Amino acid sequence: MNSTVVSYLSQSNEFQNIHAWLSKALGFDASSLMAFVIFAIVALIIVGVMATIGGAGTYAERKISADLQARVGPNRVGPFGLLQFLADGVKMILKEDIITTNADKFVFNLAPVMCLVGVFATLAVVPYSSGFILADLNVGIFYLVGMASLVGVGVFLGGYASNSKWSLLGGMRGASQIISYEIPATITIISIVLLAGGLSMKTLIGAQGGGMQDWFILHNPFAFIGFFVYFISALAETNRAPFDLPEAESELVSGYHTEYTGMKFGLFALAEYIEVFVVCGVAVALFLGGYNVPFDLGTGALFSKSLGLDSMLSQNIGQLLQLGAFFTKTLALYYVVIWVRWTLPRLRVDQLMTLCWKYLTPIAIFNLLGCAVWMYAFDGKSIFALIMAATAGGGAHH
Numbered sequence: 001m002n003s004t005v006v007s008y009l010s011q012s013n014e015f016q017n018i019h020a021w022l023s024k025a026l027g028f029d030a031s032s033l034m035a036f037v038i039f040a041i042v043a044l045i046i047v048g049v050m051a052t053i054g055g056a057g058t059y060a061e062r063k064i065s066a067d068l069q070a071r072v073g074p075n076r077v078g079p080f081g082l083l084q085f086l087a088d089g090v091k092m093i094l095k096e097d098i099i100t101t102n103a104d105k106f107v108f109n110l111a112p113v114m115c116l117v118g119v120f121a122t123l124a125v126v127p128y129s130s131g132f133i134l135a136d137l138n139v140g141i142f143y144l145v146g147m148a149s150l151v152g153v154g155v156f157l158g159g160y161a162s163n164s165k166w167s168l169l170g171g172m173r174g175a176s177q178i179i180s181y182e183i184p185a186t187i188t189i190i191s192i193v194l195l196a197g198g199l200s201m202k203t204l205i206g207a208q209g210g211g212m213q214d215w216f217i218l219h220n221p222f223a224f225i226g227f228f229v230y231f232i233s234a235l236a237e238t239n240r241a242p243f244d245l246p247e248a249e250s251e252l253v254s255g256y257h258t259e260y261t262g263m264k265f266g267l268f269a270l271a272e273y274i275e276v277f278v279v280c281g282v283a284v285a286l287f288l289g290g291y292n293v294p295f296d297l298g299t300g301a302l303f304s305k306s307l308g309l310d311s312m313l314s315q316n317i318g319q320l321l322q323l324g325a326f327f328t329k330t331l332a333l334y335y336v337v338i339w340v341r342w343t344l345p346r347l348r349v350d351q352l353m354t355l356c357w358k359y360l361t362p363i364a365i366f367n368l369l370g371c372a373v374w375m376y377a378f379d380g381k382s383i384f385a386l387i388m389a390a391t392a393g394g395g396a397h398h
Contacts, residue, residue, distance in 0.1 A: 008131030057273035095262035109160035112267035116187030129322035152178035159256035159300025170255025185233035222370035280333035
């Protein structure tokens with residue numbers, strides 16, 4: 001059985017008691033019903049939290065850019081302007097929904113929904129902690145890559161259906177850019193899969209440790225370079241500056257969503273900011289140890305037992321620590337994504353494609369081959385493990 005939030009919660013006495021009572025009351029085994037209800041509740045919680053993070057991302061974008069440019073940023077709506085993203089949401093909901101003349105109405109309405117569905121579908125396999133994951137699929141990382149591809153389709157359809165030259169150019173740019181940069185990103189992911197020996201998100205994280213020396217980014221030189229290849233490709237896939245060609249204001253007005261108003265425009269923006277969180281979370285899972293904490297949770301369980309706490313409570317404390325580790329690393333990368341946007345100028349479209357096909361893709365293939373040779377030559381050991389073994393061997397020799 002796949003590891004899920006349901007399998008984690010089923011270990012508790014409360015779950016067992018409710019299951020026994022419900023099964024007796026209904027006259028049949030209530031396991032499936034309870035699993036459905038838990039999945040539904042957790043999915044709603046995740047969607048709510050991610051929608052909040054997406055909205056708060058717009059606030060963070062403004063505040064961080066203001067700091068970088070020695071400005072104040074939002075400071076009127078709520079304390080420190082914290083409610084600005086809520087005001088924006090209300091404004092978008094209240095704005096008139098306009099569809100341009102001769103637009104393909106069905107596809108025009110479908111495009112922003114497809115972007116949002118593609119992003120939300122990826123949340124099913126994002127590993128927030130060892131017990132808090134909707135589904136740990138055995139092909140989790142490839143499922144995530146496949147679902148994220150729907151965003152590219154939504155961007156293209158939004159531009160195509162708008163009956164606008166600017167939008168069509170933005171949609172074409174978006175499709176070509178996202179499809180192109182998926183290649184170095186996916187090849188880099190395969191190199192990490194090679195190191196971990198599995199496609200499951202938990203397998204990828206379990207092959208790493210909580211300490212920096214156990215992260216895949218420091219496993220070998222090829223994985224270290226691979227992190228930057230993946231991160232640059234992720235920036236391009238999410239249409240973030242300096243790769244925001246699909247919505248280049250100086251050239252295409254507002255690109256593929258020029259003709260969108262109100263909440264449809266808001267769905268495109270929300271999908272982008274949630275997708276940034278997802279790709280940062282994937283980078284954390286692949287390269288930065290994921291939800292692993294820099295100490296043994298088993299030791300924490302023994303400590304909790306000495307204080308008289310039950311095992312489930314100590315496990316829950318461990319889950320909170322893992323959640324904190326995952327969100328801290330992910331939001332730190334989120335900050336870097338915003339920082340990069342307000343630091344580097346936008347690339348030209350030919351420079352964008354040159355970077356992908358002439359540089360990142362060959363480097364990604366080289367890294368994949370390098371990781372394969374490293375695994376064979378050094379029996380899968382990291383640089384740190386090799387150095388420690390050499391040091392220990394040298395000490396024993398003396």
